[in-house]
Amino acid sequence: MATEIWQRCAALIEELGLGYSDDVLDVRPLTGGVASDIAMVTLPGQKLCIKFALPKLKVAADWHAPVHRNAAEYAWLRVAAAQFPETAIRLYGRSDTAHGFAMEYLEGRDVYLWKAALLAGEADRGEARQVADLLGRIHARSARADFDSAPFQNRDDFRALRIEPYLNYTATLHNDLAAPLAALARQLYQNAQVLVHGDVSPKNILLRSGAPVILDAECATMGDPCFDLAFCLNHLVLKAIHLPASRAGLLDAVGGFWRAYAPHVSWEDPDGLQARVAALLPALMLARVDGKSPVEYLTPGEQAIVRNLTPGLIRNPLTHLDKFAAHIGDQIGKTST
Ligand SMILES: Nc1ncnc2c1ncn2[C@@H]1O[C@H](COP(=O)(O)OP(=O)(O)O)[C@@H](O)[C@H]1O
Ligand SMILES: [Mg+2]
Known part of the structure; x- marks a missing residue:
């Protein structure tokens, strides 16, 4: 090898x-x-x-x-x-x-992986806001008429790499959620407003001199911007469940992420996009427990929290990310033993 x-x-x-x-x-x-x-x-x-x-x-x-x-x-x-x-x-x-x-x-004293900093419980250095701002700028650039979208006509790959393993596969284990998960899958396949990265996860983001470098863009496609946002926020929310000492800061970062991103939304009504993010997020949370690519750090007890918390939010989505984060914070306390 x-x-x-x-x-x-x-x-x-x-x-x-x-x-x-x-x-x-x-x-x-x-x-x-x-x-x-x-x-x-x-x-x-x-x-x-x-x-x-x-x-x-x-x-x-x-x-x-x-x-x-x-x-x-x-x-x-x-x-x-x-x-x-x-x-x-x-x-x-x-x-x-x-x-x-x-x-x-990339290496050196000024380089670190965002995931490593999160799991080590390190203090927030504004990474979420920085990533949201960067993403918002790229999405906005790609929504312009002069953007060359030819290399990104990849929705069938995106379906194979993201929609099927996360949403459709999870639906086979949660028959009672099959209809809302299928609706989300259809929406993600059909929408093509912006250039979606497809894997905006802290493990794919290095910070260099305080500026985020987003790597690992294998799933890139013209798609629904809500995917990148929900995908990244999912990692913050799951880590909030996993790391009680960081919980308040991580849940605060959810709203901070949206506020850093929202000013760039020029191609549609930001409220509508925020609602799509809040609707997709619980589905991706469940997918990271029961889909084909589960996160490795959740304990069985934490996985149970995700399975208890998410079905209600998938069936009856919230529309604001601050409310979503507050709801998760309330419910973790009630669900955990
Ligand atoms: N240009 C780079 N410089 C330094 N480290 C990198 C670089 N690209 C990737 N890495 C490290 O390697 C890991 C795997 O790379 P990635 O592109 O995410 O591959 P994969 O598609 O296998 O996930 C990343 O999480 C990051 O820690
Ligand atoms: Mg990677």
Whole structure:
């Protein structure tokens, strides 16, 4: 495995004209992801991060995904790089045959993974608001008539990678919620207002000098903006359930996230979008317990809280995220033992 990834990285570096195979001094696979072979590659005087798409994801449930999603990822990263040249990840080229690309490797004292900071219970450094602002700017840019949406006509991939494993699969385990989950699935498949990243999770967000760098855009598609918002907020809410000491701050961050995002909403009524986020969020919470990609950190007791809390909110959604967060805060106390 180590030799194989080394050879693939060396071949990609040659193909992209970044150096010769013999220049490769070290290749270290990175962990944390389930969808790719990704490695830190050391060349003389330079470190790169090289990522290849995997045909089958490393999760318990059988879950295949087309390798051309690597092109969608690179295209999303290019949009971010064009809009935020100072802070976005630097890109060094992509191979259409190897389904892999090279980018700068981020490291250093001013770099940290948002997920690690959250799980360590570290003080809020405004990450949620920063991510929301960045996302709002990218969504707004992509809603403009001059945006090139051609690389992002990926709703069938999005269905395979997101809608099916999260919503449709969860519906098979919760028959009584099948109708509202199917309605959400249809809405996500049909709406195409903005460029959706599709995996805005703290494990995919590095902070560099205080600015968020969103990685791992394999699910990028023109889609419903509510997905990115609900997907990211889901991680804050689940961590609020898991981390009592951080709970108040994480639940506050839900409203803060929306307030940082909302000023960018130019393509539709922000209230309508907020309501879609609040309707999708409980479905994604349940999907992170009973879908194909459950989060690893919830205890059985915490999973039970999610199963108790979410059905009512899926059937009768709230429309405001502050109310949603307050409701979760109230109910955690009542549900837990
Ligand atoms: N350019 C990079 N520099 C430093 N670390 C990175 C970089 N890209 C990814 N990582 C780290 O590797 C992990 C996995 O990468 P990711 O793109 O999320 O792959 P996957 O699709 O397998 O989840 C990330 O969570 C992050 O910690
Ligand atoms: Mg990832």
